[in-house]
Amino acid sequence: MSIQQQVSLRPFNTFGLHVEAENFAAFTNVEELQSLLRHAKEKKWPLFILGGGSNVLLTQDVPGLTLHNQIKGITAIKEDDRYVWVKAGAGEVWHDLVLWTLDRNWGGLENLSLIPGYVGAAPMQNIGAYGVEIKDTFDHLEAVEMATGAVRSFSLEACQFGYRESVFKHELKGQYIITHVVFRLEKEPTTFHTSYGAIQSTLADMALTELSIQAISKAVIRIRQSKLPDPKVLGNAGSFFKNPVIADSRFRSLQKNYPDMPHYPLPDEEVKIPAAWLIEQSGWKGKRVGATGTHVKQPLVLVNYGGATGAEVWQLAQQIQAAVKDAFGIQLEPEVNVW
């Protein structure tokens, strides 16, 4: 068990922000994790768990013990005529898992290509893109309870997945460390999700002879690379806010003043409004404040132009929230986990 002191977390978060972890340890299996949890309990250290750091905004030094998940391994654990169940260690890079499934022509994760981060954080917010969420192929996960070190399995129902939500962001927040995730994938893919956003037109540009999960993945990668800043070049954590969901009646009244307001109807008489549009209309697209700002192509992405602090990014986020609230009466909620 190796624990380092006063470690800069700059290489461990995609905003590229410098804060220090008082103590820092990586773990590669469940036993190592349990032993670190026992040690932290003895020392009365609070715990912080970090995967790829692509969905966190670090605004202050982290006291206690920061745990970095490095549990690796991807294996097919069972199959039937139609499906194969794939188990992945929580410390695997998410996109590596997607590529592994594409190599075997196992379908279900292709629309989620190139999402940064590790497998273990994917259930935290039920990652989603281009009309697919992990809940669509999720079977179960294994997690270690922080207080006791006990291993527990969570079914699809137990995870209570919602739009960028799960039980781990609410009732069980800060209580479990996810160690493995199991997905149920199609062995001979016949389900293709192509109706969303720019996928259809990008596939058309690719002049395919046959639709495949590999082609969908390539289309998604092409769109993402053209629209989103690469965190290695420009620090960011993807969409900073969730797309707000409002009552249909409220939307209709807003629509009277904003007839062009983009919107997507949801069940239960609710409507999703793209947060990017609200931010742009509020005058914040591409705006820079000191070393932070919103991205020129995608205002939902807040960026660190170099040298920003987490507190400055958080201040910018709050200014944007206030501007949107002022203009539309809508409260934007952060998607990124603010520490």
Ligand code: FAD
């Ligand atoms: P981290 O940032 O390390 O952690 C996120 C949260 O989960 C933290 O609260 C952390 O404490 C907790 N956590 C991490 N690992 C574990 C674990 N093993 N057990 C328990 N808790 C844990 N997200 C989408 O949904 N869709 C997208 O299309 C998308 N695109 C993105 C594009 C860019 C350019 C970027 C930078 C981010 C994007 N994201 C997207 C957000 C992010 O990539 C995902 O949320 C990803 O799953 C975060 O993984 P991570 O390992 O980096 O998590």
Ligand code: NAP
């Ligand atoms: P986009 O395609 O320009 O669409 C803008 C917004 O409208 C999206 O956020 C999306 O909501 C919504 N939308 C578009 N078409 C829709 C449809 N047919 N049905 C329902 N909602 C629809 O979005 P983008 O910014 O380029 O992102 C593309 C995809 O990648 C989106 O799914 C987005 O969530 C995901 N993404 C996520 C992050 C992140 O950090 N979370 C970062 C980059 C991209 P949804 O967000 O609900 O899909």
